[in-house]
Amino acid sequence: MVAINIDRFVKRYGSVEVVHDISFDIKEGEFLVLVGPSGCGKSTILRMVAGLEEISGGELRMQGTRVNELSPKERQVAMVFQDYALYPHMSVEQNIGFSLELARVPRTERQEQVKRVADILQIGHLLHRRPRELSGGQRQRVAIGRAMVRKPHLFLFDEPLSNLDAKLRAEMRGQIKRLHQSLKTTSMYVTHDQLEAMTLADRIICLLDGHIAQMGTPHDLFDRPANVFVAEFIGSPTMNIVPVTAGAAGGRPVLTLAGGGQVGLPAGMVLPALTNGGNVLAGIRPEHLSDTPTPGTTAHIEGVIEMLEPLGSDILVTMQAGGATLTARCTDKGQFQPGQPLTLHFDPARLHLFDSKTQMRLT
Amino acid sequence: MLRKILATAVLLAATAGSVSAQEPRTLTIISHNVHKTAATGGDLATAQNIAGEWAERNNVTLNWVTLDIGPLHDRLLREMSLGETSVDLAAVLNTRIVPSVASLLEPLDPHMQANPIEDFDGIAEGLRNATVIDGKRVAVPYRHATNALHFNKTLLAERGVAVPATLNEMLAAARAATYTRDDGTRVYGLVTTLDTHVTALQFLSAFGAVYIDADLNVRANSPEMVAGLTELANLYKEGVLPSNVTALGLDELIATMREGRGVFAINPFSRYTALNDPAASLYPGQIDVMPFPTNEPGKASANTEFWSWAIPANSKQKDLAYDLIRELSGKDATVRAALNGNGPVRPAAYDDPRIIEKLPYAAAEAIGLRDASVAVPAFAGAVEATTIFIEEMQAAVLGLKTPEDAAAALQTRAEELVAKSK
Amino acid sequence: MRRLNPAAILMLAPTHLLLFLVIALPSIYVFWLSLNESTYGSDLTFVGFNNYVTVLTSPYFWRAALNTLIVVNAVVYIELLIAIGMAALFLGGVRYPKIMFAIVLMPYAISEVVGVLVWKIMLNTGSGVLARTIEALGFGMFNWSVSPPLALSVVTLISIWHHLPFTFLLIYAGMLAIPKSLYEASRIDGASRWQEFWRITLPLTVPAILISLIFRFVFAFRLFSEVWLLTAGGPARLTEVLAVYLYQSGFKYGEFGTASATGWLMVLGSLGVASVYLWAMHRRMVSGND
Incomplete structure (x- = not known):
């Protein structure tokens, strides 16, 4: 009522x-x-x-x-x-x-x-x-x-x-x-x-x-x-928003970062209808990025650790990856060192795509 | 080095000082505005600038400080209590020249012996005597303000009332001339200021009443005083006196007379000029003045106050100040000051053709001055004595006390005061 | 109470020195004068508390004290009520607030002497515009100058007129300092405008009211020019106030001893009257209410 x-x-x-x-x-x-x-x-x-x-x-x-x-x-x-x-x-x-x-x-x-x-x-x-x-x-x-x-x-x-x-x-x-x-x-x-x-x-x-x-x-x-x-x-730490170009390579969708790095998405994943020649904003929350793969995390992105912010049991890891800065919230077991290479895994379903001009969600 | 600079500076300053001695000297005079007008002519078109001419001859700049009576004496007495004062010359009211004040004034006898004032004995004797304290002359009389009866001839004629010759005729005339105009304006038969002692004592003295005589005898509780107070109270009750008479100031009195809202007025002779001023008065030339009448035909009653010039004993320029007194007190200067509106302290001045020609009231004032007596004598409690008088007189006029009670209280209180002052 | 360190004391010293020189020292000197007989041209003669005895046994002093007390109380309280009413009006919003504000403050900008004289002219019996209006309205001749109660009423009126802006400013500032959210809370709690004023505005203006009462009592006690210019204490010394009494003895009779004694009695008197409010103020400060 x-x-x-x-x-x-x-x-x-x-x-x-x-x-x-x-x-x-x-x-x-x-x-x-x-x-x-x-x-x-x-x-x-x-x-x-x-x-x-x-x-x-x-x-x-x-x-x-x-x-x-x-x-x-x-x-x-x-x-x-x-x-x-x-x-x-x-x-x-x-x-x-x-x-x-x-x-x-x-x-x-x-x-x-x-x-x-x-x-x-x-x-x-x-x-x-x-x-x-x-x-x-x-x-x-x-x-x-x-x-x-x-x-x-x-x-x-x-x-x-x-x-x-x-x-x-x-x-x-x-x-x-x-x-x-x-x-x-x-x-x-x-x-x-x-x-x-x-x-x-x-x-x-x-x-x-x-x-x-x-x-x-x-x-x-x-x-x-x-x-x-x-x-x-909404959400803390803030969602990572990265400008990317969405396209396809080898029969599966690929996001190309500004610095040229590429993130391959699983074959069969359907991207929303793209506008602006595929120039979109890709978003992923830090807690959805992980340094250890799990069954759902079928995509990954590679880069170099830039900064660490320990929160106690968790740690915020900031990584440079092909021209983009990403923050991940990981479990802290003392495994990170600045300057070291790092691969972050994520579930493609957790990926948000927005129109780069209207800033609206692409569905 | 520093010492040398300082020495040079002092030397330079000293040189500058000697140069500045050629510059005009400044003489500071503290007085009421009436004295400045008498000595300089003020704004009058016919100004006789007696003091100004002297200043120019002697290369002196005159610095006049003019104040109302109370503040004037207060300031002067404070200046004289200091180690040194910048006041060189002062006008002092007769009631203020008491022994404690006289001790702060420069004795003038040595100056007068060295440099006599022209025909000093030509100044009225009573005034001359009142300015000698403990055998020393401390002041030179300059201005007298002798009270008289002003009356609006036009209004009297309109009301069909004859010009009175005696006190009783005057009282009857005042009553007869009191009326309300068609537009609601009240015309008062008699206008006077009752916030001061002088005019009230003038009225009472016409009945023969004396408050404190020259020998400091208190004579307030007399049948004459009671009769005078009773008459004043009756006049107030009957509306012949203005309803706010106890708060009526001089400015209001002048305005009332100029606007034809008053028929008779008690004020000094010299007010004639102001009351008949063509620029401000609705009755120019119609407000005449006569000596205040008594019931004895031909005999006037005149209450007077007078001002004198004096030099503070702690002044720095006593010789210069005395020279100005000497100038202002000369025979011709007295006449010229009278033309400026001053009340001349030399009776002979009234015979001067210039005065007879210019001042229509000269002859009347000469009679007034002849019969004049001082309102309140000078003694330590003189100011307080006037306050006591004003209080008891107002109480009687407003009916807060009977005239008998007021006169009795006046007697007791003034006696106490005189006893205390002795 | 916090302890002051030497540096702080040193920095406060010039202020204290100044206060000492211009207030404490003259007060002490006046007290010394009050124990002496003194006039122009004579040396001081120590007389102990004789001057106080003289003043305190003078019926004129007591009449002046009574007149002062009546006028001061009337002035302060009536002025306060009007100021509170006006401040509440302004708080509620008036048209052309800046012009209105300027009009309200104007009397304070006018020289006291000029203001009183203009009033005197307007109230002049028989010829003043106000006096004639009162007469035309059928109240009879407005002959205030010979009636002590009326004269003191006129003194009260003019004094209120002249000082109202001061009290208004204090009260209005006090009301402005009340957080707006309190009014919103009370509106939500269901308070009417009247309840809002009575239950929120007024209690929270109490500190400003106390301050203005203290200031105004102390200032009003010095009441002089209104009386001096209107009646000079007359008729028959019936409208004298303490400052006029002091002026008479000090500056007319030249009796500095009794004048100084009167001055000190006035200080004690005004402190006595203001002390109720000073005490209330102190209590609020100690208990931490604001």
């Missing part, structure tokens, strides 16, 4: 249009993540849904009803802000209970509900503190608690974790995920961090310059990026 319809959203500031004709739906209980670099319009869309920004064009429907003109309160949304936006002059209890107080919920009932939320978030012992006496993680929990206590139809998260350090961010990410699994509230989450998007989302919308670059499940975006932008944005 569809909870929210975003129908042809446009946002203009004066004559500048920053969101261009964007439409998507959010299903009941779904966790939707808007991801993209800064300036892509993701926060603007979220704030238009919240009612904090006027909708310049298009329609917002909740449960099928147009709500463009309703106030944030009437839309029954709750929001977690990037800077937490906790009221500095109120205690944690007052912060969480503020919306209930405004809604004239009786004091005892209010206290009960605040307590319930605080217990879920494990901040019950902090209820009488002021925000400035809390750590970053605790503040974030209070902010989430303030959103939860209202039992909203829709949770909105505006880059809620970006002010936290890496360790806390991972922890809070887990907490948000668990919360969503238990509460099942429809959520819309904005982040510039693809890892957060991948780990949290039921569905991701990747935005670029006010347009949707791709919309789909994390798997869709990871396995079949629709364009070079999404391919590079």
